[in-house]
Amino acid sequence: MNTYPSKLLENAVNELAKLPGIGKKTALRLALYLLKKEIPEVEAFGSAIIKLRQEIVYCEDCFNISDSRKCSICANPKRENDLVCVVESIRDVMAIENTGQFNGVYHVLGGIISPIEGVGPGDITIHQLLARVHRNGTREIILALPATIEGDTTNYYIYKRLSELNIRVSTIARGISIGDELEYTDEVTLGRSILNRTLYETQLSRK
Amino acid sequence: MNTYPSKLLENAVNELAKLPGIGKKTALRLALYLLKKEIPEVEAFGSAIIKLRQEIVYCEDCFNISDSRKCSICANPKRENDLVCVVESIRDVMAIENTGQFNGVYHVLGGIISPIEGVGPGDITIHQLLARVHRNGTREIILALPATIEGDTTNYYIYKRLSELNIRVSTIARGISIGDELEYTDEVTLGRSILNRTLYETQLSRK
Numbered sequence: 001m002n003t004y005p006s007k008l009l010e011n012a013v014n015e016l017a018k019l020p021g022i023g024k025k026t027a028l029r030l031a032l033y034l035l036k037k038e039i040p041e042v043e044a045f046g047s048a049i050i051k052l053r054q055e056i057v058y059c060e061d062c063f064n065i066s067d068s069r070k071c072s073i074c075a076n077p078k079r080e081n082d083l084v085c086v087v088e089s090i091r092d093v094m095a096i097e098n099t100g101q102f103n104g105v106y107h108v109l110g111g112i113i114s115p116i117e118g119v120g121p122g123d124i125t126i127h128q129l130l131a132r133v134h135r136n137g138t139r140e141i142i143l144a145l146p147a148t149i150e151g152d153t154t155n156y157y158i159y160k161r162l163s164e165l166n167i168r169v170s171t172i173a174r175g176i177s178i179g180d181e182l183e184y185t186d187e188v189t190l191g192r193s194i195l196n197r198t199l200y201e202t203q204l205s206r207k
Numbered sequence: 208m209n210t211y212p213s214k215l216l217e218n219a220v221n222e223l224a225k226l227p228g229i230g231k232k233t234a235l236r237l238a239l240y241l242l243k244k245e246i247p248e249v250e251a252f253g254s255a256i257i258k259l260r261q262e263i264v265y266c267e268d269c270f271n272i273s274d275s276r277k278c279s280i281c282a283n284p285k286r287e288n289d290l291v292c293v294v295e296s297i298r299d300v301m302a303i304e305n306t307g308q309f310n311g312v313y314h315v316l317g318g319i320i321s322p323i324e325g326v327g328p329g330d331i332t333i334h335q336l337l338a339r340v341h342r343n344g345t346r347e348i349i350l351a352l353p354a355t356i357e358g359d360t361t362n363y364y365i366y367k368r369l370s371e372l373n374i375r376v377s378t379i380a381r382g383i384s385i386g387d388e389l390e391y392t393d394e395v396t397l398g399r400s401i402l403n404r405t406l407y408e409t410q411l412s413r414k
Contacts, residue, residue, distance in 0.1 A: 003304040005279065005297065006272045012259040015252045019237050030226050032297060034256060035263060035272070042260035045222045050253035052219040052238060053246055065213045065242070072212065090212065090239060097210040 009035075061132065063108040063125050065090050073097075073105055080104045082139040086129065086158065088112050088146060096144065104142070107132065112145055112154040121157055130161055140168040147174055173198075216242075268339065270315040270332050272297050280304075280312055287311045289346040293336065293365065295319050295353060303351065311349070314339065319352055319361040328364055337368055347375040354381055380405075 004010035009031055016027035034042050058064065059071035066072070073079055073093075083104030087093055093106050109124040121127075132138070141162060145151035159169050175193035176185045185193075211217035216238060223234035241249050265271065266278035273279070280286055280300075290311030294300055300313050316331040328334075339345070348369060352358035366376050382400035383392045392400075 003301050005300065006263065006274045008255075008259045008263055008274060009272055011255045015255040018252070020240055021233070021236075026228070028298065028301075029228075031256075031259060033227055034260060037260070039260055043257050045225070046253035046257035048215075048218045048222040049238075049241060050250050052215045053241060053244070053249035056213065056215055056242060065216055067213045067215060091235065093212065094210050094235075 062106045063110060063128070064093055064106055078103075082137060083142070084129075084133070084138050084140070085142040085144050087144050088151075092144060104140075109145075109154070112150045113157055114150045114153075124154075126158060126161070129158070133162065133165065133167065138167060140170060143169065143171045145171075269313045270317060270335070271300055271313055285310075289344060290349070291336075291339070291345050291347070292349040292351050294351050295358075299351060311347075316352075316361070319357045320364055321357040321360075331361075333365060333368070336365070340369065340372065340374065345374060347377060350376065350378045352378075 004013065009028075012031045012034075013024065013027045016022060016030050017024050019027075022030070034045070037045075057066050057069060059066040059074055060069050061074045062071060064071040064073065068075075074081075080103055084107050085096065085102060085104055086107045086109060087096070088109055088111065090108060093108060096102050096106075107125065107129050109126065109129070111119050111124040113119055113121055113124070133141070141158070143155045143158060145154050155171060162169055173196065174189065175196065176182065176189060182190065211220065216235075219238045219241075220231065220234045223229060223237050224231050226234075229237070241252070244252075262274075264273050264276060266273040266281055267276050268281045269278060271278040271280065275282075281288075287310055291314050292303065292309060292311055293314045293316060294303070295316055295318065297315055300315060303309050303313075314332065314336050316333065316336070318326050318331045320326055320328055320331070340348070348365070350362045350365060352361050362378060369376055380403065381396065382403065383389065383396060389397065
């Protein structure tokens, strides 16, 4: 039922309700919230979003979001250029950067191989990754994709494509999370963490 | 920690995170979602919001949101102009309109009296309500404010201010919700619904 007292309000609510996880009721709440703000504030809000979409650039090397043609990570001479961490999305880059444990560079695939969703190797930046490896003489590829069937498929595809080159391919460690109780860990994870056990000595030397 | 790969992204995330109920993580998810949309779509999104704030008008009679100086309800000659339902916010107007049970007009207070939050009678449109009653020869005022202490306070204040005029003041019925079980209804509501019992005959005649 259409009971919006204003066409302008209805438009704004419809646009807000297009966002994932935001229904009509929440959209109305947000629109009425924005109506109570000062005009310059709302203009800043709207234009920040429009500008983001209009002016965003993707790094020509790693496909991370960037303000210029090379992202700040690829452009940083202190990062190890020959150690490439392959991730699904920009959010993964941010998550790994937050750990402060990685000093290489990234490659953002922009998705993972998923036959069900119709995503093949040609739809993501695997080709560009291979070209980059050839061009730059990459030493090691770290596969940091989700621990799902799609992630495993993508891992295997990339591994196969790289196998002719003499290049180290690793995946990030999977096992029980820090702070987790063994009894609540699922069997697959626990099983793998026993198979992939690491020497206690190496852990000590990391501290 | 600031790990946004782009200033544009950071700006957009900060703006989105100002919305109520949206934190930094959700804001990032929304920003990345918008990045995947076509440019015209995102422009439509941003400008719908900016336009809402820039061009919105409040009805000069009832303070409902409107596209012109009189809202569509006040401007409708079929509505009973002398029956005014007093509500806290625009959302309440929409909720009552959705019932299809009311054919009068509204008056949006824009808040309720709340000493704790520093909202006094002068901060909401009570003065304008009284002026309107004088001007239009209103027959009845229906108070449809929240069933809270603040709502009751505001009800009483308006009632007192109207008492010199010969005008009918009613409040919307409070009682157990349709479909509710008696045993799960709180005592205050159940107690009131006994005190404010209605004749079965009147209910039959409404069917």
